[in-house]
Amino acid sequence: MEKPAAASATPAPAAGSLAGFWAPRRIVLAAIAVLIVVWCATALNWTWLADPKYQALILQGIWNTIWILVVTMVLGMLLAIPLGFAQAAGPWWLAKPAAGFCGLIRGTPLLLQLWLLYYGLGSLFPSIPWIRQSDLWPILRQAWPYAVLALTLSVAGYSGEVMRGAFKGVAHGQLEAAKAMGMPRFTIFRRIWLPQALHRVLPTLGGETVLTLKSTPLVATITVVDIYAVSSRIRQDTFIVYEPLLLLAVVYMLIAGVMVLLFRRLEAMEPHKRG
DSSP states (O other), X not given: OOOOOOOOOOOOOTHHHHHHHTOHHHHHHHHHXXXXXXXXXXXXXXXXXXXXXXXXXXXXXXXXXXXXXXXXHHHHHHHHHHXXXXXXXXXXXXXXXXXXXXXXXXXXXHHHHHHIIIIIIHHHGGGOHHXXXXXXXXXXXXXXXXXXXXXXXXXXXXXXXXXXXXXXXXOHHHHHHHXXXXXXXXXXXXXXXXXXXXXXXXXXXXXXXXXXXXXXXXXXXXXXXXXXXXXXXXXXXXOOOHHHHHHHHHHHHHHHHHHHHHHHHHHHSOHHHHO
């Protein structure tokens, strides 16, 4: 007597995931979150938001925070790629200095680096006549170049170590096959090595971007007007404590959310489509 054929496993219906989304615990948490938002909007003092002076300051602070974040991440990655490649495939006389730079940046606090650049290097420039007479002096006497430089070096140091592992993680057989086909070294790097390395580290780079965003309030210690500095000024002027801090948290969460969504979109793309 023949045995009946085993029933094939059927995938769980998609409705199960939708039912899990509307689980009672999630409904309760969502209701609590809505109540908190409504209470904050109605019970707290938000009248200072109607002041045009504070509106202009908030917009300026948000803009400064965003452009400092974008510029430092772009410049930092432009430095991190050669730093990581030098450690992964470069000669020792390039790999050792690159590793030393990454170790120095990762081993010292960002606030210390920022103060050394602003109060140390920045205080030397006024004593150099040719710098004071150059066209760069109006820029070097401001605080934002030192903030951008400090954050850029921080991104380069951390991301350079990440890129080192990414370059080493690319399959060596692909590189050997490209060499056997007569592909030039730069083309191999541009078309095979770099795209795959970047694709591997996109989740890490997304986290690094969020961490850099949360490091931007440090620039307020050298008089750069970011959103944190604006929040502090509003609290000092109005003696209102919690509302400016809540606004600050919302701004950071929105910027971080946009960055996370952007990196997830990039992760979903194939490396050759981004290249």
